Amino acid sequence: xxxxxxxxxxxxxxxxxxxxxxxxxxxxxxxxxxxxxxxxxxxxxxxxxxxxxxxxxxxxxxxxxxxxxxxxxxxxxxxxxxxxxxxxxxxxxxxxxxxxxxxxxxxxxxx
Amino acid sequence: xxxxxxxxxxxxxxxxxxxxxxxxxxxxxxxxxxxxxxxxxxxxxxxxxxxxxxxxxxxxxxxxxxxxxxxxxxxxxxxxxxxxxxxxxxxxxxxxxxxxxxxxxxxxxxxx
Numbered sequence: 001x002x003x004x005x006x007x008x009x010x011x012x013x014x015x016x017x018x019x020x021x022x023x024x025x026x027x028x029x030x031x032x033x034x035x036x037x038x039x040x041x042x043x044x045x046x047x048x049x050x051x052x053x054x055x056x057x058x059x060x061x062x063x064x065x066x067x068x069x070x071x072x073x074x075x076x077x078x079x080x081x082x083x084x085x086x087x088x089x090x091x092x093x094x095x096x097x098x099x100x101x102x103x104x105x106x107x108x109x110x111x
Numbered sequence: 112x113x114x115x116x117x118x119x120x121x122x123x124x125x126x127x128x129x130x131x132x133x134x135x136x137x138x139x140x141x142x143x144x145x146x147x148x149x150x151x152x153x154x155x156x157x158x159x160x161x162x163x164x165x166x167x168x169x170x171x172x173x174x175x176x177x178x179x180x181x182x183x184x185x186x187x188x189x190x191x192x193x194x195x196x197x198x199x200x201x202x203x204x205x206x207x208x209x210x211x212x213x214x215x216x217x218x219x220x221x222x223x
Contacts, residue, residue, distance in 0.1 A: 033211075033212065035214075040199065040217070040219065041216065041217060042201065042214050042215060042216040042217050043201065043214040045211045045212070045213070045214075048211065088153075088154070090154075090212075098144065098156055098159060098169065099156075099203075099212055101153050101154040102153065103151070103152070103153035104153060
């Protein structure tokens with residue numbers, strides 16, 4: 001089965017700093033989703049990438065998909081305390097519309 | 112407003128007492144699924160449904176049942192809950208062509 005490895009597992013940054021979270025797949029990526037979760041709460045959809053080289057942005061968050069490396073990166077520019085939370089990547093698996101998720105990256109942004 | 116709703120949001124119960132967590136979506140989505148989230152294990156799929164009366168096992172189906180009698184509802188049933196089913200549960204839905212999988216707010220279940 002497909003596995004998604006996220007790195008780092010946790011990250012503490014000072015407000016205003018840039019940061020990158022990576023998601024690496026053991027298999028070919030057909031659709032890669034990024035979600036944000038506040039601890040113990042629901043998942044908020046950030047963006048989905050489908051094509052190699054695709055890049056999308058939402059406010060100060062940018063995600064890219066590198067098909068060759070089977071990897072996606074999420075970059076936050078000028079981080080703010082509101083960016084704190086758990087970032088999860090998920091990938092389409094096969095034909096049953098199931099998403100497999102990485103274990104998440106816990107982001108803390110210190111004021 | 113497009114949404115997935117779950118009830119209850121919090122539940123504390125005892126071992127062996129049957130319970131149902133309801134899930135409803137108002138987007139006419141064909142596909143619905145249940146996940147559980149546990150520390151260190153991430154999100155794992157329990158069951159999914161491709162459409163009415165079509166359900167199948169996910170990665171961790173043991174101890175759970177589901178039904179899909181109507182398109183909008185996908186309840187999760189625990190016939191005899193055990194402490195290892197203490198977890199945070201999420202229901203999700205999407206269209207077959209959907210780019211976004213919508214998640215419910217979660218149900219925190221504690222089985223003592």
